[in-house]
Amino acid sequence: MRITLWNLMLILLVVLAGAYAYAGEVTVNIGQPFKAGGKAYPAGHYKVLAEDGSDHINLLNLDKNTDDVIPFTTRLSQREGEPGEVVFDKVDNELYLSEIYIIGMDGFFLQGAPGKHKHLIVKEEIG
Numbered sequence: 001m002r003i004t005l006w007n008l009m010l011i012l013l014v015v016l017a018g019a020y021a022y023a024g025e026v027t028v029n030i031g032q033p034f035k036a037g038g039k040a041y042p043a044g045h046y047k048v049l050a051e052d053g054s055d056h057i058n059l060l061n062l063d064k065n066t067d068d069v070i071p072f073t074t075r076l077s078q079r080e081g082e083p084g085e086v087v088f089d090k091v092d093n094e095l096y097l098s099e100i101y102i103i104g105m106d107g108f109f110l111q112g113a114p115g116k117h118k119h120l121i122v123k124e125e126i127g
Contacts, residue, residue: 006079023051024102026084027062027121034088036097036110048086048100050108057100057108072100076107084100089113095120 027047036043036059050057056071079101087099089112098112103124 005102009038023049023085024084024105025049026102027125028084029125030086030095030096030122032093034095034097039068048102050100050102050105052105055112064107070097070110072108072110074109076109077102078106086122086124088120088122089117090120091115091117095116 007070014058025047029045029047030041030043032043035042040065041059041061044061044063045091047062055071059068060066065074073109076099082103083095084095084102086101088095089098090096091113094113096111096113098119100108100110
């Protein structure tokens, strides 16, 4: 019985460690309202959570304690040695969340602004 319980605990530990290794987050302070996944969001303090193998990201508004699931279009290549960041497409005064980069993971591309636009990059908050 002890051996079986020990083996189960070891398997659980390996599974949890694997899940942790493939999950990531980036925390940013976004200074103006923006759109993502067809929905409008207020300016504020946000955490983006992502897991490898998932088809969406979770967008947490830390000021209002809300959480939304947003599908992404495709994965982007990982940026080695770069801090985490989110990239917005900017058209006039409107921002559209379009790219997310989390340290140690491939990036995420979301449907951004239609037509011609500029980019606005918001770097990850450290500490």
